[in-house]
Amino acid sequence: MSERIGDRAVVLGGSIAGLFAARVLADHYHRVTIVDRDVLLGTDGPRRAVPQGRHIHGLLARGQQILEELFPGFTKELAAAGVPVRDFGTSLGWHFAGRPIRKVDTDLVCVSAGRWRLESEMRDRVALLPEVTFLEGTDVVRLRGTPSGDRIRGVQVQAHDGSQEARWLDADLVVDATGRGTRVPRWLREMGFPQVEEEQVKVDLTYTSCDFATPLPADPIGDGIAVIAVATPGSPRGATLARLPDRYSLSLNGLLGDKAPTDYSGFLEYARTLPVPSVHAAVRDAEPLGTPVAFHFPASVRRRYERMSRLPEGLLALGDAACVFNPIYAQGMTVAGIGAIVLRDHLRRGPGAPSRAYFRDLAAAIDAPWDMSAGGDLGFPGVRGRRTLKVRMGNTIMPRLQAAATRDAEVSRAFMRVAGLVDPPAALMNLPLMSRVLRPSRHR
Template sequence: MSGYVGDHAVVLGGSIAGSLAARMLADAYRKVTVVDRDELTDGSDPRRAVPQGHHIHALLARGQQILDEMFPGFTDELVSLGVPIGDFGTSLTWYFEGKAIKKAETGLTCVAAGRPLLESRIRRRIKGLSNVTLRELTDVVGLVTSPDRRSVTGVRVQSRAQGSAEEVLAADLVVDTTGRGTRTPRWLVELGYPEVAEERVKMDLTYTTCHFRGPLPFDPIGDDIALLPVATPEIRRGAIFARMPDRYSLSLTGLLGDRPPTDHEGFLAYAESLPVPEVYKALRDAEPLGPPVSFHFPASVRRRYERQSRHPEGLLVMGDAACVFNPVYGQGMSVAAIEALVLRRHLSQGPPKPRAFFRDLARAIDAPWDMSAGADLGFPEVEGRRTFKTRLGNAYITRLQAAAAEDGELSAAFLRTAGLVDPPQALMRPWVISRVLRGSAR
């Protein structure tokens, strides 16, 4: 990119989506300011604004590829810190309907770093950019607009330091990455813009995580990374049991009001109910590093900014502020990375035009949303809009997963799609369909 497209860009929210947006903006604006209400430490503890940080986070294959592109040597850096890595098809054991799919090399890298570590290492790279400033412990009060309200020209902020006064940060571009608590839809209505259309898939998810000291008395993971019994309409309890850099972690998932307990005995009893007995056997005599912690996630929410009839110039929305995914599918961080590439493409053409940007953002979100929302809608009690495409897709994927128990080629094809490397349409290639049908016949 030759030259800058603007003088100052402000990013609201300093988590992963905000940091990745700042990385792209740093090439296009003379100055970038990231505003966050938390203290953005580089420690290993979850931030207050990210309560889900206590739980296991997955960096899907496409996310890992993009982070290595943005920050050369990023995966090697994590490995030097002791983060386990491996192939998505051989280092993870995936269970559907209680049966493991066949392991197969995919060529895709799985990175088993927790959310706090990933976030802190990304932030270290951002801090190394000379034109990026982090404004910590600062609240975002509201937007500043031109007199006709057609353009956003900055934000009103206030430091949390005692006695601080409200101030205005003038900006050529404001990017909202404040997550599921975003106030942009409300601010737009207050400015006279239409309500932002939303899609919701209500699955009433609770996941509860407990960390354990290694080595384990019985270790079914070994040199691999994780066992993943996936919840399905037939077997509704799921889990992620993973080897982390400094511990073992188990996240138990419950849908539709089924809530994994936070007392140790109840937690283990829930683990014992899983269709994979190795999980309970590994942890029944293991030493917990603290009490189990729960996180409740009522619904996935997609905000359809691309459908707005009017939107102010100078305001973009990304990350969970645009689309909140069911976290059990591990898409959030990787989709944020994909969205950052969309931002980079628009910056290469000059100051981003919101309506064009949101159209391209929607295209980037379509595939992961269809996969995660579609899978949740396979549970009859989950609330959301079901199309013929959704019903057909769920029936087909169930057959594919069953056939993959004996067919490593199908395992690899499925995992490349789940890792957001290949589009969902790749699973409809003739050779894939024929192997699914042969598997069904068996």
């Protein structure tokens, strides 16, 4: 049992990031309260407060490792319940510009549970912790600071349906896990703190998803988990066809205003234009489970708390509340887990560890996935954002690396480990691997 460093911690938001945070906080605080506007306990299926919940969510290899570390036996329980669990390198059929990269054993685990199923299983585990309670159907109104304004001491909450008056919830630590729509930066500004600096990469992405009954008439996945057609500047339309526990799901994505229609015939026609014909062939004669649904994602946003000139103690953030990633890279849930590990290490330093130190460590942990997704998006000429020398160099070498991964197992394995957020992007730039990438090939 870890040493308790405070009486109560309050987590704003009960989604994946909030559950990760609560699991870590329970080792360090006597009481942990999760506040969420939705009813959470006993809920199955996508939630209203999670508009992207009906779409495919990927858990990368590093995310699975963190889940297993914080919730021992989690993967085994999912597999026993029928959730597809496979090798990250052999179960995913990655295609760049229509060309498949080599499938290789990686000893990394890929879990295809779907967003709401994964969240439900995590919530059940967290609810068993004696330190944790859920304050459901409750809105967070504002932060509460000390008279000097240098520390956050709690939040004001009220019933979402208006049945109860607002009240104060005291806390030694408040963790913002309310996601991309967080109001914490605005509340801080109203309390006299500086504006939180933001970096944005404007992609104007829409992804449109439809579920299908199993089995598919033509199944390109087989015993694997997904076929992924990655959008590239030369082939800007992308897709993920995934096998879930009880169905298949196809998500079509388009950048810069391009989007798949939500009428079924238009959805199929968009799928037909992909550079990977097997995706359209798989669903052309399949049985849809409902109509296609769309989700619009305007921009990736990184909030730079670590750069603020003044920052109150007693307030932290993780998950989408700190950094919102383009969802087609499937990094969000895994980065939330990475943030929970940063939070755990921060709490182990004791009650006097400053918030700024946490945000500096979180920024360092976010750098690699941000560079990958933001840099990849900035390879599309129409995407708006800051193109540094590092970004331009990466987008020069990446097409050659992707081409090499179609023929070279070692390059493919290295790519998988980086894409799974297990290894840093720098692992792709070592001299032996680059010699394989730049080696002339008759297949090119």
